Amino acid sequence: MKFVEGGTFALYSLLCRHAKVSTIPNQHKTDEELTTYSRQTYEENSLAAKVKRWLEGHAYKKNCLLILVLIGTCTAIGDGILTPAISVLSASGGIRVQNQNMSTDVVVIVAVVILIGLFCMQHYGTDKVGWLFAPLVLLWFILIGSVGVVNIHKYNSSVLKAYNPVYIFRYFKRGKSEIWASLGGVMLSITGTEALYADLCHFPVLAIQIAFTLVVFPCLLLAYTGQAAYIIDHKDHVADAFYRSIPGPIYWPAFIIATLAAVVASQATISATYSIIKQALALGCFPRVNVVHTSKKFLGQIYIPDINWILMILCIAVTAGFKNQSQIGNAYGTAVVIVMLVTTFLMVPVMLLVWKSHWILVVIFLVLSLTVELPYFTACINKVDQGGWVPLVIAITFFIIMYVWHFCTVKRYEFEMHSKVSMAWILGLGPSLGLVRVPGIGFVYTELASGVPHIFSHFITNLPAIHSVVVFACVKYLPVYTVPVEERFIMKRIGPKNYHMFRCVARYGYKDIHKKDEDFEKMLLDRLLVFVRLESMMDGYSDSEDFTMMEQKGERSTRALLTEKAGSNTMSSIGDMSYSSHDSIMPAKSPLTGNSLTRYSSQTFGDEQEFLNRCKDAGVVHILGNTVVQARRDSGIVKKVAVNYVYAFLRKLCRENSVIFNVPHESLLNVGQIYYI
Structure with missing residues (x-):
C-alpha cells in the first residue's frame, strides 16, 4: 500500500484502520475489503495486539487520541496563517535596508499588498504555474548558499568551528537564562519542515528526501554560517543580517528572488492547510465547506474559498498588527514546535501498530525526538507574552469549532442509531x-x-x-x-x-x-x-x-x-x-408469516x-x-x-x-x- 498523504489526520486515519479508535462507529466489515484499506494482523500476545486492545478499551482513550490530533491540526492551521505573514514581511523588509529613511508602515503595506495578491490568486490553483516553483526555489538555495560561502571567506572563516558539538556544550554551560531563551530564535531555522508531511500529496517522498539531503540542508548550513561570520564583524546588524550581508551588485536581484521564494513558501503552507481542512472535513471534524479541485492532473491540488478568505484576513491582521518579524517569529516558533510534538506522539502508536516496530526502536525514537523538541518547546513557551500567544489563540478557536462539530456529529449519529x-x-x-x-x-x-x-x-x-x-x-x-x-x-x-x-x-x-x-x-x-x-x-x-x-x-x-x-x-x-x-x-426469526414473506x-x-x-x-x-x-x-x-x-x-x-x-x-x-x- 502506498500512502500519498501526510499530516496529523493521515496518521490518525492509519490508526483508525488498524484499531477501532474512530469515535464515529459507522464502519462495516465490508469496508476492510477495499483495495485501499490496508491493515495489519497481530498475534494474540504481541505488543501491537496489547496496544490495540488498550486503545480500544475505553472511550476516553479514543477521545484523548482525537484531542491530540485536533491540537496538532489546529496548530498547523495557525502555521498556515503565520508562515505567509513572516515570510512575506521578512522579504519585504529588504526595501528598508537600502533606504533607512523609509518607515516601517511602508514595508507593512508592501507585505499586505503581496499577501492580498497571493490569496486572491488561489482559485487559479498551482497547476499552470507550479513548474516555475522548482527552478525558482533551486535558484534561491543556490543564491543563499553562494552568499554564505562568500561571507565565510570574506569575514571570518573561524566560524566553521561551530560545527564541533563541544561548542554547543560550552554555550549551555554558561547557564544564563538568556542562552536557553535563545533557542526560541534558533527554532526559526527549522520552520517549514513540519509542513513537509502535509504536502506529501503534492510531492513524492523520494523527491523530498533527495532535495532536502542534496540541496536544502547544505545550502541552509552555508547560509546560516555565512550570516554568523558577518554578524561577528557587524554586531549591530543582527536584525537585518541577511540583506546586509548580500554583496551590493546582486542586492536587488537577490531581493526579487527572496520575495518570490517567500511567495512559494507561503503557497506551500496554504496548500497544506487546505489539505488538512479537507481531511478534517472527511473525518467529521469540520463543518462542510466548498472544496474546489483546481487540477485535472493532480488529485491533491484543491482550493477552499471560505478558508482562503479567513486565512487572508487573519494573515493581514497578524502582519499589520505586529509590524515586525520578531514577535511574529515568536508566534511562528510556538506553532511549529507544538505541531512537531504532536506528530512525535502520534508516531509512537503508528510505529507499534502499523509498522510493528520493536519497542526498543520506539523508545529510541521517542527519546531522540523529545531531546530535541522539548528544549525548543520550553524556550518558545517562555515567549508567549512576546507574540507566542497568537498561535495559541488561533489553535483554541479552531479547536472549539472542530471539537464541538465532531461531538455533535457523533451524538447525532448515536441518536439515529438508537431511534432507527x-x-x-x-x-x-x-x-x-x-x-x-x-x-x-x-x-x-x-x-x-x-x-x-x-x-x-x-x-x-x-x-x-x-x-x-x-x-x-x-x-x-x-x-x-x-x-x-x-x-x-x-x-x-x-x-x-x-x-x-x-x-x-x-x-x-x-x-x-x-x-x-x-x-x-x-x-x-x-x-x-x-x-x-x-x-x-x-x-x-x-x-x-x-x-x-x-x-x-x-x-x-x-x-x-x-x-x-x-x-x-x-x-x-x-x-x-x-x-x-x-x-x-x-x-433471523421473523414473527411474520404467510403473505408477508411470499416469494415473487x-x-x-x-x-x-x-x-x-x-x-x-x-x-x-x-x-x-x-x-x-x-x-x-x-x-x-x-x-x-x-x-x-x-x-x-x-x-x-x-x-x-x-x-x-x-x-x-x-x-x-x-x-x-x-x-x-
Whole structure:
C-alpha cells in the first residue's frame, strides 16, 4: 500500500484502520475489503495486539487520541496563517535596508499588498504555474548558499568551528537564562519542515528526501554560517543580517528572488492547510465547506474559498498588527514546535501498530525526538507574552469549532442509531407501507449505513403517500486516502421484492472530492439497475434474504455478498462474480408469516427494470432531513452553549448536503425534526 498523504489526520486515519479508535462507529466489515484499506494482523500476545486492545478499551482513550490530533491540526492551521505573514514581511523588509529613511508602515503595506495578491490568486490553483516553483526555489538555495560561502571567506572563516558539538556544550554551560531563551530564535531555522508531511500529496517522498539531503540542508548550513561570520564583524546588524550581508551588485536581484521564494513558501503552507481542512472535513471534524479541485492532473491540488478568505484576513491582521518579524517569529516558533510534538506522539502508536516496530526502536525514537523538541518547546513557551500567544489563540478557536462539530456529529449519529426503525415494523405495514405508493423514486438520505432511519418513519407518519421505489442513500467517509470509483457503492435490498426498498452506501476517502459535474443521482440509479440485474441471476433467492452488491472492476468483475437466513453459509459463483454469506438486515426469526414473506420469483429482471425505468421517468425526489439539534434540558451549561449556540451557528454557515451532491431544488424535499442529545 502506498500512502500519498501526510499530516496529523493521515496518521490518525492509519490508526483508525488498524484499531477501532474512530469515535464515529459507522464502519462495516465490508469496508476492510477495499483495495485501499490496508491493515495489519497481530498475534494474540504481541505488543501491537496489547496496544490495540488498550486503545480500544475505553472511550476516553479514543477521545484523548482525537484531542491530540485536533491540537496538532489546529496548530498547523495557525502555521498556515503565520508562515505567509513572516515570510512575506521578512522579504519585504529588504526595501528598508537600502533606504533607512523609509518607515516601517511602508514595508507593512508592501507585505499586505503581496499577501492580498497571493490569496486572491488561489482559485487559479498551482497547476499552470507550479513548474516555475522548482527552478525558482533551486535558484534561491543556490543564491543563499553562494552568499554564505562568500561571507565565510570574506569575514571570518573561524566560524566553521561551530560545527564541533563541544561548542554547543560550552554555550549551555554558561547557564544564563538568556542562552536557553535563545533557542526560541534558533527554532526559526527549522520552520517549514513540519509542513513537509502535509504536502506529501503534492510531492513524492523520494523527491523530498533527495532535495532536502542534496540541496536544502547544505545550502541552509552555508547560509546560516555565512550570516554568523558577518554578524561577528557587524554586531549591530543582527536584525537585518541577511540583506546586509548580500554583496551590493546582486542586492536587488537577490531581493526579487527572496520575495518570490517567500511567495512559494507561503503557497506551500496554504496548500497544506487546505489539505488538512479537507481531511478534517472527511473525518467529521469540520463543518462542510466548498472544496474546489483546481487540477485535472493532480488529485491533491484543491482550493477552499471560505478558508482562503479567513486565512487572508487573519494573515493581514497578524502582519499589520505586529509590524515586525520578531514577535511574529515568536508566534511562528510556538506553532511549529507544538505541531512537531504532536506528530512525535502520534508516531509512537503508528510505529507499534502499523509498522510493528520493536519497542526498543520506539523508545529510541521517542527519546531522540523529545531531546530535541522539548528544549525548543520550553524556550518558545517562555515567549508567549512576546507574540507566542497568537498561535495559541488561533489553535483554541479552531479547536472549539472542530471539537464541538465532531461531538455533535457523533451524538447525532448515536441518536439515529438508537431511534432507527425496526424491520418488523416495516414488514408489518405490508408492501404499500400503509400508504399510497405513487410513481417515482425517492432517495432518502441518512447517515446510517444499516437499518431504516427515524426520518423515514417521521415522513410516512406525517404524509399519506410514498414513492413506488425508496432508496436509502448513505454517504460516508472512510479513513483511507481514496476509494476507487468501481468500489465506491454498496447496494442492498431491504425487505421483500414487492416492497421496492433498497439501500445504497456511497463510500469516499478523505481526499475524494464531489465534483460539480458529477451527477450523483445518475450514479445511484445506474448502480440500482446493475444491482437488480445481478440479483436476477441468483438462483433460489427468497424475499427474506438480504443481497449486497459491491462492484470491484466495473460490471464485468463484480463481487456480491449474499446473506441467507441465519444458520446458512453458502457460496456460489456466476462467471466473474462470487457470493458469500453476510450479516442479514432481516431478523433471523421473523414473527411474520404467510403473505408477508411470499416469494415473487415470477418477477423477472426485465419486469423490474421496466418498473424502475417507469418510476424514474415519473420523477426522482431527494428527501433530506433538516434536523435541529438541541441539548437535553438536564444538560450542563457548557453542553447547552456548545450544542444550542456554537453548533447551531456552524450549521447555519456550512454547506447543505443538497449543494454537495448537486441535488436540483425542484427535486428536493426537506423533512424537519428535532434531535435532543
